[in-house]
Amino acid sequence: MLRRVLTVWRRSIQARVVVTTVLLSALAVSAVGWLLLQQVRDGLLQHRVDAVLAESATEVADARDRLSAASSVDVDASGQQRDLVEPIIQRGATRGFDVVMAGPINRDGENPGGRIADGGAEFSPGLDTASVPVRLEDHFARRDGTAWTYTTIRSTDGDTVTSVPGIVVGSQVELPADGLTYVLYFLYPLNEEQETLGLVTRALLAAGALLLLLVAGVTWLVTRQVVTPIRLARQVAERLAAGQLQERLRVHGEDDLARLAISFNQMASNLQRQIRQLEELSRVQRRFTSDVSHELRTPLTTVRMAGDVLHDARGRFDPAASRAAELLQTELDRFERLLVDLLEISRFDAGAAVLETDDVNLVDVVHRVVDAAQPLARKRGVEVAVRAPDRPCLAEADVRRVERILRNLVANAIDHAAAPPTPGVPAIVVSVDADDQAAAVAVRDYGVGLAPGESAMVFNRFWRADPARDRSSGGTGLGLAISLEDTHLHGGWLQAWGRPGGGAQFRLTLPRRVGGPLHHSPLPLVPTDAGERVS
Incomplete structure (x- = not known):
């Protein structure tokens, strides 16, 4: 019962206004009633004292006359x-x-x-x-x-x-x-005066109670005229937020509330028009991306076949033509990956991406990804190390998507890797850990790092922290954006930390069960060797 009363008190402006008005009115009526009672009491007593003194003076004068006689x-x-x-x-x-x-x-x-x-x-x-x-x-x-x-x-x-x-x-x-x-x-x-004062007190109490009831009723009626349109506006706003963009307020009269309803309807109409324009634009954009990605596959296949022929015959070309055939093959590989990423992005935008979940040991996945990236790491002259516990780190996830996330993170770290400040420390460290609620993987590098504010921008499509740096992995600029969408599909977190010249760390956190609560990560976002306080 108390909880219901508190809920009504928090949610109802009308209830708070009525109760507050009644309480303030009760204080005012009590003060006025007390003053009136004091004045009536003083008047009754003063009148009685005057009468008593006059009567006693008469009796004393009569007694003195009889004593004199x-x-x-x-x-x-x-x-x-x-x-x-x-x-x-x-x-x-x-x-x-x-x-x-x-x-x-x-x-x-x-x-x-x-x-x-x-x-x-x-x-x-x-x-x-x-x-x-x-x-x-x-x-x-x-x-x-x-x-x-x-x-x-x-x-x-x-x-x-x-x-x-x-x-x-x-x-x-x-x-x-x-x-x-x-x-x-x-x-x-003073019997009569006491009875009179009691009668006046009862009359004032009855009048005060009736007055409070009247004030409460008037306040309720007045506030209802103001609160009812606000409640209707709230209901319409909730339906608009739920996607029912055709909802509008009914306009009655020409007062301030009516003009507010008109302005609200105009705002809703403008929002509906803009949302529909954005939806249409988004639909056209998704359709364009999907169509372009599909339509480019056929000419790309033809170009790929021609490029393979030229690449295989580059030994018979002069050095300039041979180098051109190699560059053509490299860019065709990157172009194919770009088309694949664009198709994946279009599926995310269309809401067509689904999970194929299974119990996944993140330690095994990390080792597979790192082993696959070792040739690229050796080419760059960097060492990639894995720090994982002896026990399994299990999570319910789509192993294909998790591997893609980790490949993007490791490839990104290799692209930006540099020699660590401490000799003997690997240039890239991949850490794995898990607890009862979550499992996490952190990829630490000692490269150019991230400037303040770039940790959120790094997941934007086609954004690069260092535009002047060459991509060793041949990335398309969509890898981290796709990784973020894959993470959200699992209900997890993908976060980044960086410091200019101090490297960066990316942390992937997944719930142990898809759709489960996620309140913390087993691994810190800020690395322990960064010299910063971890919150």
């Missing part, structure tokens, strides 16, 4: 305290607030007294006197006047204990009976 000869402080607080407690029970009367306060000593916990306080039934914060008691132990703070009001009704947020307001009164100061605490619950 009390008889000055009454010395029963406890009775006077009860007479003062009981009416307030009764009114509080009907109006929804609780009352605590604590005291007296003595500011002359170190212990001011007047603590509710010390006992003697009068309070509403069921009220937990700990609802009055100690910090508020400390305030009245040092100062006069009225003070208030937030608190948690705890009360007991039988076995049920309830706690609600509230506001406690304290004011001081003086009893005529003993002349001491007492504190009246009024505790007002």
